[in-house]
Amino acid sequence: MDWRVMLAKGFNTFILLLIVVQFLLLLGIIVLLSYLGSGLFMSIITAVSTITLVVLCLPLSVLQYFSSRDRKLKVLFAGLIMVFLISSLAVIIWYLAEFPGYFWLTDVTKFLTLLTYLPLLVSLLAVSRARDLKIEPYNKAAIVFLSVVSALVVAFYALANAGRAGADTFGIINYTVSILLDIVVLALTSVLILTHLQGKLRYLLSIILITYLLSTVADVAVLIDSLNLYEAFDVGRFVYAIMINFTGLALLAYSLGNIKVITVEEVSRKLNDVTLLMSDLVEQSPLAICICDTTGAILMANDRFLDICGLSRPDAPGGLTVIQALPEAGKVLPPLSRLTTGTGAFTVDGLRIERAGKAPAYFRMKAFPTRGSDGLVASIVIILDDVTERKAFEDQLVIEKKQTELYVDLMGHDVNNMNQIAMGFLEIAEEKLRQEGRLGEDDLYLLSKPIEALAHNSRIIYNIRKLQQEKAGEYRHKPVDVGETLAGVTSRYSGLAGRDVRVSLCIGEDCTVMANELLGEVFDNLVGNAVKHTEGPVCIRVAVDKISGAGGKDYCRVTVEDDGQGITDEMKGKLFDRLSMDNKRARGSGFGLCLSKILVEDFGGRLEVEDRVQGDYTKGAKFVVTLPLITDNPR
Missing domain, CATH: 1.20.1070 (Rhopdopsin 7-helix transmembrane proteins)
Known part of the structure; x- marks a missing residue:
């Protein structure tokens, strides 16, 4: 005893x-x-x-x-x-x-x-x-x-x-x-x-x-x-x-x-030991952990949690509540009264937290009550697990899945349709040759139409291949002179045989951007679409200048405008929705613009469509490409 x-x-x-x-x-x-x-x-x-x-x-x-x-x-x-x-x-x-x-x-x-x-x-x-x-x-x-x-x-x-x-x-x-x-x-x-x-x-x-x-x-x-x-x-x-x-x-x-009497001092010492052990476990945990009382006031939080909240231990004010420290949690957490009366844990996956000077991060948050010896809720534990990398992988998987669906749709529908068209005209031509032994001048369309269909298929396959190569990183980014690239594109369309096409290039200022050789594909698609979707004579004007964006950052702006029939406002909203499989089925005829948008965004820029004459789409369309400038030209 x-x-x-x-x-x-x-x-x-x-x-x-x-x-x-x-x-x-x-x-x-x-x-x-x-x-x-x-x-x-x-x-x-x-x-x-x-x-x-x-x-x-x-x-x-x-x-x-x-x-x-x-x-x-x-x-x-x-x-x-x-x-x-x-x-x-x-x-x-x-x-x-x-x-x-x-x-x-x-x-x-x-x-x-x-x-x-x-x-x-x-x-x-x-x-x-x-x-x-x-x-x-x-x-x-x-x-x-x-x-x-x-x-x-x-x-x-x-x-x-x-x-x-x-x-x-x-x-x-x-x-x-x-x-x-x-x-x-x-x-x-x-x-x-x-x-x-x-x-x-x-x-x-x-x-x-x-x-x-x-x-x-x-x-x-x-x-x-x-x-x-x-x-x-x-x-x-x-x-x-x-x-x-x-x-x-x-x-x-x-x-x-079997009786061991423990004095109050011993109980106090053991309680202090347990508190220190808990504090060490919380602090050394790779997860962000916060323990608050039933009112939400923070009792204990490790440095990882304070860092996520944008706080440091010396600067953390006393009496701070978890909602004040982490406002994002207040938007998704149930009222504390529900947590203190409930028995299970509350979990939120993909909580977005953004602090000044830091990239947005995503966390899996779990909150659950702890109970004392009397069975009542004594505190609430909140745990944050960083899932930013996992979410990035998931988002990339979604993009890859949509791109895969796009490729399958293009190859299984558009290319197959063009093949059916070509085969139809060729079968007619074959039957005519079998019956008459020759094709007349009026029958040449039976050969030109299949050639157009096959050329269309080749263009689809070419664009898909370019997009795959870009996504695979086969084209490394490097400084590219926008003026030189545009000069090569416009020269190919000036004096186009069989069409009255006039292309003018106005370079206000020299621009160098970080891109690759596929930048030419972007401008080629824009100029080519202006020619393809306009009947009769067409005048295409390409201009280059510099603009300033948010934060004083300089950009190169390229405009490609034509005087064709223009694009309706309804069509403008769908024009670049090429990769969205949720709204409509993919069509090969619009894939060139989709490829252009993807490439421009990979270069850190934007591709937009406007009316050449504001408010009147019938006067023609204007495509605007904006790319970040390289301020110190390495050349």
């Missing part, structure tokens, strides 16, 4: 007074019971043993049953509880038998005493059947041999002397059976003690062993008295009293040995 309990706060004079009063009450009961029987000394001994049974043995067994975690200990204490309950009842009946006219209750007491063996034997058998118990075979054989020999000797001795004059037949039977049961208990207990058991269980079995050794001695003494061999009843009674008092004191020592 830790006697520092006397120093613990709460152990005061009032408690000490209560202990003294209880002791005096017990002493009074002893004195009262001592006068109920004959013989002052034996009466005192018997009274003490009775009080020990009721005040110590039974309550301590109940206490240890509920405080023990070991299943074997609980089984043994359950058996002892039943033993002490039946014994207490037998003692009460035995005292009643002292009154005139109730002597017959003595036989009832003897019968109840036999019943006390049953729960203990059941408990010992249950423990002995545990799979983890091992005993040497020769030890077990020796114990069984000694037990059988002892039982035979007792039985023979009782039978041999049962016919003596004045012998108590019921007493002989009762105490002979008691001795035999004592031997069984001793045998089982000895077997268990010799197995590899942990200390507490072995100590308890030792108490049972000594108790039933004393019980055997007492039963032998009373059996001798019942056989009318010697006057040994008081000896047996005295040994019974010693047995009960020993058991009570042994259980008290066992119980006190």
